[in-house]
Structure formats: structure tokens, C-alpha cells
Amino acid sequence: MIAENRFSLLPDSKPGIPTPTIFLSSSELPSKPKPQKSKGSLRLNLWSRSRSLRSGRKLERPVENPAQAVIPVEKAPLPFQAGDGEGEDDGQTREGKSIYIVSDGTGWTAEHSVSAALGQFDHCLVDQACAVNTHLFSGVDDIERLIEIVRQAAKEGAILLYTLADPLMADAAREASQLWGVPCTDVLGPITEAIASHLGVTPSGLPRGAAGRNFLSEDYFKRIEAIEFTIKQDDGALPQNLLKADIVLTGVSRTGKTPLSIYLAQKGYKVANIPIVIGLELPKTLFEIPSDKVFGLTIDPVILKTIRRSRAKTLGIAGHEMINYSDMDYVKKDLEHAGKIFAQNPRWPVIEVTSKAIEETAAVILRIYHDRKQKRSLPRISKRY
Structure with missing residues (x-):
């Protein structure tokens, strides 16, 4: 659990862009977790798998202990490295790799983009050879919650895909992902920049439904x-x-x-x-x-x-x-x-x-x-x- 969030400029930060500095309790320092047994699951047919790919769950938030000492961490490594626990396969179906989808709106665009992309992997999703779990976090409009999601993604070894209209939020997601070693992709950023360049107009930076936008068009x-x-x-x-x-x-x-x-x-x-x-x-x-x-x-x-x-x-x-x-x-x-x-x-x-x-x-x-x-x-x- 994040005890405190502050923002400062690290030496390698971009000027003018707030970079999250993450403070962890001593008991939360990154460490290699105990190997977990793979959970067996029933083989899903093509019809039902498309629904299971969109399953999500809430963040697990451990109870904060105020008595714990707070230790600043400038650059926190991944809680575990890819490849930890290799060779310990017990023959059962492996748990799927996680994809975190973060949006400041409904998440519809990002969720459907991921669903379309996953369609290119039907050949291995059918037999669970590359099982996937997607987790959608919609309405993320403050940096504190964003940082917590990135931190949780690091714990699970997940990839982070986001659609954040506010440039500061997008920059924070990118910087935090870099600090925690989380692979991340801005789903709409390149498209928005290309259109802005083509039209010669700066984007508003406001998410859908935000004050100042006529959402009920x-x-x-x-x-x-x-x-x-x-x-x-x-x-x-x-x-x-x-x-x-x-x-x-x-x-x-x-x-x-x-x-x-x-x-x-x-x-x-x-x-x-x-x-x-x-x-x-x-x-x-x-x-x-x-x-x-x-x-x-x-x-x-x-x-x-x-x-x-x-x-x-x-x-x-x-x-x-x-x-x-x-x-x-x-x-x-x-x-x-x-x-x-x-x-x-x-x-x-x-x-x-x-x-x-x-x-x-x-x-x-x-x-x-x-x-x-x-x-x-x-x-x-x-x-x-």
C-alpha cells in the first residue's frame, strides 16, 4: 500500500513533467515471491472464451500499518523478474498473464482495442497455451490511484495499456511504468498526435464526460x-x-x-x-x-x-x-x-x-x-x- 505520494523532478526527468516518487514501507520492499502453484482450469470453447477475456477484478489493497517505517525508493525494481520460477511447471494449466487497461473514461475504446488485438492470438488462446487475464480500470482521474495501479501491475508482471487524455496523467503513467519496469503502451496517444499534426490544432486534453465538454451530443x-x-x-x-x-x-x-x-x-x-x-x-x-x-x-x-x-x-x-x-x-x-x-x-x-x-x-x-x-x-x- 502506498503510504504517501509526492511528485518531484528526478535528474533524468523531462522539464516540467511531474515524476512520481514512491515511498514504501519496509515490509513492502520488492522481493521474490514464493512460487505459486498453477491453477487448473476447464478448457474454454471459442464461444465462451471471448467473454472470459474481458473478466476483471478489483485491486487487492493490503491494510496499511502506520507504525511501519517509511523508506523512500527512487527507482524500485520489479518485484520479480520474468523467468523466475522457470522449470517448476507441475504439468497443470498455467495462470494467464495479466493485461492492465487504464482509462480516464469508460475504457470502451481501450477494451475493444485489446479485444481486437487478442483476436490475432486465437491459435494459442484456444488451448490455453498463452492464457490471458484482462483487468479494466475505468474512471482513473487522479495520479494517486494511477500510481497504485502501476505498482500492482508490477507485482503481477502485467503489461499496462492506457487511454488518458490529460497529458500530465499520460506522462505520469509512462514515468511510473518506467520506474517500476512495467511495459506500457499509450493506445490513443500516437493517433491523437497524428491527427493534431494533420489538423494543425492542439487537442483539448479533456476526457469524455469532463466538465467543459458537451458529452450529450x-x-x-x-x-x-x-x-x-x-x-x-x-x-x-x-x-x-x-x-x-x-x-x-x-x-x-x-x-x-x-x-x-x-x-x-x-x-x-x-x-x-x-x-x-x-x-x-x-x-x-x-x-x-x-x-x-x-x-x-x-x-x-x-x-x-x-x-x-x-x-x-x-x-x-x-x-x-x-x-x-x-x-x-x-x-x-x-x-x-x-x-x-x-x-x-x-x-x-x-x-x-x-x-x-x-x-x-x-x-x-x-x-x-x-x-x-x-x-x-x-x-x-x-x-x-
Whole structure:
């Protein structure tokens, strides 16, 4: 626990930039920790792993003892060096390496940037060969808390990724990381500097939501309106409002229409989704609205059967009641029925969602949507994406 935080200029500091001087109690001097046994964990499948990567936990704050002597430390080494404990693998799955994400706002930008980057390591994340634990610290607006997070990152041997708009906070994060030997990266800094240079304008240095910034912009209210509309139009509700939608999704059950709709709504698009069910007539308005708004979703039958069976078990549906819903023959008939409807409406792009994340499917939809709005040339409409 940090007993006291002060700021001074060390000999190697940049002029005008406050550098954290960290004071530790004598019992908190860096030392090599006892080797911890690796904890076994269940193998996560691709579907659930994307959620586990965003798990986080609170900082562990030991109780401060005022009676302890305070010893100043100008440059504190890492509590342990990378490679300590090598050769002590007991054959079990290793605990994941930690990634600390620090933001002065919601942390949405940094968290999604890390998630996108982790997508490049699926080949080793699947079998836990390079397990990762991410920890998000949002709303960090004072240097004292920032220093404590950096110090905790040093204890865990973590990497620090941050989005801090205030230059003093960003400098403090960098200087503190250097003092503690924590690898760190400024996620938005290089982009902000490049834009500032291009525009010839100095950035404000204010985080989103800070006093002096109009956080409730027109785009904000547009997103709220889109989300409200999308929720009301879920699963075929209020078909008379389809003309008001920007995008209409259609497909058989469990092709991800609802989560995809919500994701697009958060970007400001009004989305409606219509389920295709054998024996249930589709609303007439679906065929009356401009066909450029409609997108079909399809999926591999084997994957769909697995998803439906899992969904039925989650809802507690008895085996005899879900025979049709998750039976392979019925699943194939369901998809064939949807395929015939798509073939009768060749202007509807059909998107294969089997191996795509929601973000990827949304990117395909928005590319086609904006290409059509700008009347750009498109590949053959009946092509599946």
C-alpha cells in the first residue's frame, strides 16, 4: 500500500513533467515471491472464451500499518523478474498473464482495442497455451490511484495499456511504468498526435464526460433513439414500423439477429429483425419496404443444431419438446425454407454468420449499406458474404 505520494523532478526527468516518487514501507520492499502453484482450469470453447477475456477484478489493497517505517525508493525494481520460477511447471494449466487497461473514461475504446488485438492470438488462446487475464480500470482521474495501479501491475508482471487524455496523467503513467519496469503502451496517444499534426490544432486534453465538454451530443441522442427503436422491433414485433428502420435483419431462429441488432443500434442505426419460421407467414411490410434495407442471415446446420440444443437446455425445455427445434432434419428444412425466401428476393444480401463474430458481421452489413447509399458498384447481389 502506498503510504504517501509526492511528485518531484528526478535528474533524468523531462522539464516540467511531474515524476512520481514512491515511498514504501519496509515490509513492502520488492522481493521474490514464493512460487505459486498453477491453477487448473476447464478448457474454454471459442464461444465462451471471448467473454472470459474481458473478466476483471478489483485491486487487492493490503491494510496499511502506520507504525511501519517509511523508506523512500527512487527507482524500485520489479518485484520479480520474468523467468523466475522457470522449470517448476507441475504439468497443470498455467495462470494467464495479466493485461492492465487504464482509462480516464469508460475504457470502451481501450477494451475493444485489446479485444481486437487478442483476436490475432486465437491459435494459442484456444488451448490455453498463452492464457490471458484482462483487468479494466475505468474512471482513473487522479495520479494517486494511477500510481497504485502501476505498482500492482508490477507485482503481477502485467503489461499496462492506457487511454488518458490529460497529458500530465499520460506522462505520469509512462514515468511510473518506467520506474517500476512495467511495459506500457499509450493506445490513443500516437493517433491523437497524428491527427493534431494533420489538423494543425492542439487537442483539448479533456476526457469524455469532463466538465467543459458537451458529452450529450447529437450523436448520443441518435444512438439512444436507435436503441429504443431496436428493442421495440425485436423478434418481428410491430412490423408496421419496418419502413422507419435503417436496417432489417431476417433469418431462422438462433442466427444472432437480436445481438447483432443491438450492436448496430449502439452505432446509431435503427434496426428491426424478422424471424423466418416454417408455417409462419412473413409480414407483408417486409416485401414492401426498399429491398436495400433487408439483410438475410444464414448459418451452418451443424453449428445451428448445437446452438439450438444448448439454448433449449438453458431454457429448461424437455427433450421431447425440442425434438423439432434442434433435430438435424428440421434444422436443414428450416434453412432450406429460408434459402428459398432469399432466392425469391435477390436484392437481399445473404451473410454467412457461422465463423463470424458480431463485429465482423456488422462490418459486412455496414459496408454494403453505405456502398448502396453512395451508389457504389457492388458484386453480384446473390453472393453470400
